[in-house]
């Protein structure tokens with residue numbers, strides 16, 4: 470029994486260290502697996518180059534298994550992405566996959582951006598993390 474406690478302690482310490490290495494983002498994970506409608510807003514700081522035309526938002530999502538689970542609004546309701554559109558597939562049930570969308574760079578500001586995740590249908594989803602990459606759209 471003592472040995473088991475010791476192993477459990479080691480396990481917890483390892484978990485702690487692995488968590489530290491992941492540079493957790495403020496506000497994430499965004500857990501929207503409650504009853505509908507529900508929403509959560511997080512602030513994401515980005516560096517937007519002045520010549521950017523396209524912003525590619527990449528999200529690690531758990532359980533994106535339907536086309537119409539909700540919406541992501543970026544800095545207001547006029548800039549919205551349907552979650553999860555063609556990514557919403559029943560084969561993603563309970564799985565974490567990475568999805569990405571091209572958005573106009575004009576939706577984003579250099580600095581703090583508001584990301585409102587809305588859960589409107591189904592059992593919901595969890596956004597584990599988000600990253601944004603800007604492009605000038607010029608062919609290399």
Ligand SMILES: [Ca+2]
Pocket residue numbers: 531532533534535538591592593594
């Ligand atoms: Ca789901």
